[in-house]
Amino acid sequence: KNEVEQSPQNLTAQEGEFITINCSYSVGISALHWLQQHPGGGIVSLFMLSSGKKKHGRLIATINIQEKHSSLHITASHPRDSAVYICAVGSNYQLIWGAGTKLIIKP
Amino acid sequence: NAGVMQNPRHLVRRRGQEARLRCSPMKGHSHVYWYRQLPEEGLKFMVYLQKENIIDESGMPKERFSAEFPKEGPSILRIQQVVRGDSAAYFCASSPGGGTVVNEQFFGPGTRLTVL
Numbered sequence: 001k002n003e004v005e006q007s008p009q010n011l012t013a014q015e016g017e018f019i020t021i022n023c024s025y026s027v028g029i030s031a032l033h034w035l036q037q038h039p040g041g042g043i044v045s046l047f048m049l050s051s052g053k054k055k056h057g058r059l060i061a062t063i064n065i066q067e068k069h070s071s072l073h074i075t076a077s078h079p080r081d082s083a084v085y086i087c088a089v090g091s092n093y094q095l096i097w098g099a100g101t102k103l104i105i106k107p
Numbered sequence: 108n109a110g111v112m113q114n115p116r117h118l119v120r121r122r123g124q125e126a127r128l129r130c131s132p133m134k135g136h137s138h139v140y141w142y143r144q145l146p147e148e149g150l151k152f153m154v155y156l157q158k159e160n161i162i163d164e165s166g167m168p169k170e171r172f173s174a175e176f177p178k179e180g181p182s183i184l185r186i187q188q189v190v191r192g193d194s195a196a197y198f199c200a201s202s203p204g205g206g207t208v209v210n211e212q213f214f215g216p217g218t219r220l221t222v223l
Binding site: 004031033040041042043044045048086088090092093094095096097098099100 | 140147148149150151152155163165166196198200208211212214215216217219
């Protein structure tokens with residue numbers, strides 16, 4: 001079993017739908033990261049969480065430390081949100097990375 | 108201010124050949140991190156370098172792989188005698204300071220290595 005598990009692996013939705021991507025981990029952490037990887041490779045950091053909830057525009061990330069679980073939500077999804085969303089956990093630059101969730105938003 | 112640049116973007120090698128992957132960090136950044144992403148898997152840390160120094164190479168395979176970040180020029184990830192299992196996307200990231208986590212790192216577009 002991987003130390004960081006993401007679900008679903010693939011998600012296709014219609015524009016406007018509310019999107020939830022889940023991340024469960026089995027190791028002790030000091031921080032959890034959500035990143036976005038666009039077609040063509042570019043990786044951008046979205047959130048770093050150690051507790052609670054963070055919001056940036058239409059993106060919301062939550063973490064439950066006791067349950068070792070985090071969710072990334074996208075409200076009013078748009079085709080430009082199509083990307084791979086990656087969860088990574090750790091306490092320094094040597095993170096444990098999830099395999100990613102491939103999200104496709106259809107117009 | 109150009110972002111992190113990697114070249115080539117795609118590299119095809121036959122088994123036994125050498126692969127050289129280059130990474131030019133963002134201007135002003137003196138710390139470079141290399142990651143490997145195997146098909147259907149998450150990224151894995153390989154090596155962390157500062158100018159002319161390897162800070163942490165604990166993620167690097169012991170054989171055939173080496174990395175350098177000279178005083179002048181890009182960082183180079185070198186894979187000798189490539190095998191099919193080396194086929195992956197190799198990402199470079201840079202940061203202005205040291206030992207940073209990914210939210211302070213700027214990623215390049217990656218080099219996709221295919222070994223025939």
